[in-house]
């Protein structure tokens with residue numbers, strides 16, 4: 001079970017909005033207060049990403065099997081890849097006594113909000129504009145053109161939701 005009265009901080013916002021940068025600063029500044037819930041994903045690791053630290057990198061079959069076994073608190077398809085938060089990821093942080101921080105998309109937030117008694121605190125990171133988001137994503141140079149377009153489409157929906 002995920003502890004119900006432990007604090008959970010859910011950070012959401014479009015890809016490229018700066019969530020990861022903000023979270024890095026938060027963890028650097030308050031290493032004893034906040035712990036990151038390491039998500040699972042089927043997307044390929046980027047340069048410098050470490051398995052088990054930034055994400056647990058899995059195949060689609062592995063991840064689907066774990067979802068079917070009921071091991072996930074929420075899961076989502078984002079830009080043709082699966083992402084999800086395992087119960088274990090949250091429990092590991094809770095065991096350390098820290099506030100558990102989730103960096104998830106809108107689909108994940110909707111599911112987390114439905115988990116009874118979890119009462120997460122939500123933060124939405126809004127980019128200045130879609131145009132600025134496009135500039136940032138291009139500068140980051142981490143996506144193919146198709147992927148970048150897909151991310152910008154989802155971004156508009158997330159901005160409307162946030």
Ligand SMILES: Nc1ncnc2c1ncn2[C@@H]1O[C@H](COP(=O)(O)OP(=O)(O)OP(=O)(O)O)[C@@H](O)[C@H]1O
Nearest residue numbers: 014015016019020039076083084085103104105108
């Ligand atoms: N467990 C999860 N459930 C749902 N969405 C998730 C989960 N883990 C990550 N995501 C979301 O998937 C999206 C893509 O993440 P990814 O790491 O591929 O791209 P990113 O652009 O580096 O993300 P970020 O905006 O955090 O820098 C992000 O919006 C992220 O918050």
